[in-house]
Amino acid sequence: MGKYVIRRLLQMIPVVLGTTFIIYAMVFALPGDPTAGKCGDRGCPPAVVAEIREQYNLDDPVPVAYVKYLGKLATGDLGENTYGIPVTQDLAQRYAITGKLALMAIAIEAVIGILAGVLAAIRKGSFLDSLILVSTLVVISVPVFVIGVLAQFYFGVRLGWFPVTVTSRNPSMYQLLMPAIVLASLSMAYVTRLTRTNLAENLRADYVRTAKAKGLTQRRAIGLHALRNSMIPVVTFMGYDFGALLGGAIVTERIFNIQGIGGYIFQSINHRDGFAVVGAVTALVIVYLIVNLVVDLLYGVLDPRISHD
Amino acid sequence: MTDTPQQSVTATAGIEPGEPSTDVAPAREAAAPARSLTSDAWRQLRRKPAFWFSVVLIALFVAMAAFPGLFTSIDPRQVFDVRQEPSAEHWFGTDGQGYDIYSRTIHGARASILVGILTTVATTLIGGAVGILAAYFGGWLDTIVSRITDVFFAIPVLLGGILFMSAFPSDQSTPYLSVVLKVVAALTILGWPSLARLMRGSVLQVLPNDYIQAARALGASPWRIITKHVLPNSLAPILVVSTINLGVFIVAEATLSFLGIGLVPPAVSWGVAINEGLTFLRTFPHIPLFPSLFLSLGVLAFIMLGDAARDAFDPKSR
Numbered sequence: 001m002g003k004y005v006i007r008r009l010l011q012m013i014p015v016v017l018g019t020t021f022i023i024y025a026m027v028f029a030l031p032g033d034p035t036a037g038k039c040g041d042r043g044c045p046p047a048v049v050a051e052i053r054e055q056y057n058l059d060d061p062v063p064v065a066y067v068k069y070l071g072k073l074a075t076g077d078l079g080e081n082t083y084g085i086p087v088t089q090d091l092a093q094r095y096a097i098t099g100k101l102a103l104m105a106i107a108i109e110a111v112i113g114i115l116a117g118v119l120a121a122i123r124k125g126s127f128l129d130s131l132i133l134v135s136t137l138v139v140i141s142v143p144v145f146v147i148g149v150l151a152q153f154y155f156g157v158r159l160g161w162f163p164v165t166v167t168s169r170n171p172s173m174y175q176l177l178m179p180a181i182v183l184a185s186l187s188m189a190y191v192t193r194l195t196r197t198n199l200a201e202n203l204r205a206d207y208v209r210t211a212k213a214k215g216l217t218q219r220r221a222i223g224l225h226a227l228r229n230s231m232i233p234v235v236t237f238m239g240y241d242f243g244a245l246l247g248g249a250i251v252t253e254r255i256f257n258i259q260g261i262g263g264y265i266f267q268s269i270n271h272r273d274g275f276a277v278v279g280a281v282t283a284l285v286i287v288y289l290i291v292n293l294v295v296d297l298l299y300g301v302l303d304p305r306i307s308h309d
Numbered sequence: 310m311t312d313t314p315q316q317s318v319t320a321t322a323g324i325e326p327g328e329p330s331t332d333v334a335p336a337r338e339a340a341a342p343a344r345s346l347t348s349d350a351w352r353q354l355r356r357k358p359a360f361w362f363s364v365v366l367i368a369l370f371v372a373m374a375a376f377p378g379l380f381t382s383i384d385p386r387q388v389f390d391v392r393q394e395p396s397a398e399h400w401f402g403t404d405g406q407g408y409d410i411y412s413r414t415i416h417g418a419r420a421s422i423l424v425g426i427l428t429t430v431a432t433t434l435i436g437g438a439v440g441i442l443a444a445y446f447g448g449w450l451d452t453i454v455s456r457i458t459d460v461f462f463a464i465p466v467l468l469g470g471i472l473f474m475s476a477f478p479s480d481q482s483t484p485y486l487s488v489v490l491k492v493v494a495a496l497t498i499l500g501w502p503s504l505a506r507l508m509r510g511s512v513l514q515v516l517p518n519d520y521i522q523a524a525r526a527l528g529a530s531p532w533r534i535i536t537k538h539v540l541p542n543s544l545a546p547i548l549v550v551s552t553i554n555l556g557v558f559i560v561a562e563a564t565l566s567f568l569g570i571g572l573v574p575p576a577v578s579w580g581v582a583i584n585e586g587l588t589f590l591r592t593f594p595h596i597p598l599f600p601s602l603f604l605s606l607g608v609l610a611f612i613m614l615g616d617a618a619r620d621a622f623d624p625k626s627r
Binding site: 011014015018019022023026027137138140141142143144146149150153157244247250251254262265266269270277281284285288289 | 460476612
């Protein structure tokens with residue numbers, strides 16, 4: 001187990017280096033002057049330009065500048081954005097919001113998705129099953145920006161059940177509820193279908209028949225034996241999804257005006273705020289990789305046949 | 310989720326018995342006429358209404374993309390009175406600029422279908438080739454490919470697409486095709502690694518089989534082994550996932566256009582039309598309705614086709 005974790009952590013190093021280098025090269029090596037438009041309508045005075053070029057190592061070739069950046073990164077310093085605020089401080093503030101939103105979305109998709117999947121699998125072929133399957137197809141097909149705007153309009157503006165946009169920098173659960181549901185909708189459909197397929201397959205397995213033959217109730221046979229064995233692909237999917245959600249939801253955050261990590265990256269890209277983009281993406285990739293590692297470790301808990309020795 | 314190892318295992322395992330160039334199951338052949346898995350899957354597919362529904366929809370959308378003149382004679386850039394409700398003259402009404410929505414929706418199919426098909430072909434070819442080579446030759450090649458796919462896995466598609474598109478920005482004077490190709494390039498760069506990983510997995514399933522060993526023992530060249538034995542037996546999972554991905558790429562293109570960095574006006578596309586139409590949601594809901602509907606139906610068609618194909622190729626679901 002310990003060995004496995006260490007090996008996985010070591011494998012992360014080239015991935016983090018590769019990802020940050022690609023992003024760094026994309027942001028800094030491309031045509032266009034990074035100092036343009038930083039001083040309002042007029043061009044920046046030469047002294048400011050020189051300072052910016054010095055700060056971002058723009059006079060060095062990209063690989064050299066990247067190595068210098070890495071040196072600072074290793075000490076936990078992600079640099080400053082163009083407003084002079086440390087990127088780490090920005091990220092900490094944004095991650096609090098994105099993390100809350102992601103947790104709520106995962107909780108919603110787990111509860112509703114698994115419940116719907118179990119119902120569909122138990123009554124496979126019934127009307128309820130078809131209804132659930134068709135609704136997952138609809139949710140998968142309608143793009144999230146359409147779902148988001150429609151939900152905002154009908155539940156926010158027309159019915160007034162939820163706040164239309166999130167105005168606070170420290171939003172409450174209630175304010176984030178509708179965005180979380182919108183964010184969860186797509187993955188909820190996948191969780192439902194994954195649960196249904198796997199559970200339906202496992203319900204036909206020999207061990208479930210044995211369990212029933214021993215006299216176990218339907219509820220125990222399904223809940224204790226079949227469901228637990230069907231959860232591995234579902235947990236895998238939700239784990240990856242959680243990792244992805246922590247990377248921020250650019251579209252959903254934009255629709256509901258949530259000051260999360262996705263919106264931060266989008267704004268920073270638009271403002272050509274190099275260190276902010278690279279820093280945020282680095283953080284996002286590391287979080288994603290760690291979440292994936294935790295998911296892989298969870299396998300062992302769910303299915304004792306899988307061990308990491 | 311569709312490219313989890315479990316899925317590809319079942320799909321490839323299913324093909325093995327039907328391998329036409331081997332006689333692994335003479336007993337079964339005696340009982341019933343030999344059928345390859347492909348023809349088996351085809352027999353399965355033909356019976357499904359969902360399959361025919363999606364095929365008809367896809368044919369319609371492809372016809373729209375190729376020959377919009379078949380469906381409408383109104384020029385998408387001709388201006389009428391603004392914000393008219395649907396009528397006999399303007400079936401879907403007119404939008405905020407006074408364009409005929411029906412005509413723009415028909416003409417908008419081209420961008421989505423073009424992006425979807427080109428990206429799918431590119432990702433499948435690149436991902437498939439890299440996956441086969443990595444699995445077949447193994448060693449350092451496999452290690453490098455695995456690490457590269459890891460790197461691209463960690464970058465979210467939308468984020469990568471936004472970075473790519475803002476690195477190579479388009480404006481109104483950029484030719485239509487080059488904007489489309491830029492979107493295709495962005496999605497291809499981010500999309501091929503998952504297919505490479507899937508292909509690598511299914512090739513690794515096929516390689517230990519006896520017929521591969523036999524071909525090797527008979528002195529077949531790697532090219533012959535790959536094209537005659539490995540490829541036909543490991544292709545099903547990647548084709549299924551690629552079909553589903555086509556729908557996903559269409560959504561990605563529309564999302565980029567919605568954010569204002571994919572296709573930009575005057576290009577006619579569903580994403581652009583939805584982006585412009587959503588401002589009228591409160592007052593004239595028909596303006597965003599029709600492009601959203603067509604976009605969703607297009608995505609639905611490809612996802613349903615992929616689903617039906619997966620069920621057909623997966624013997625466990627029968």
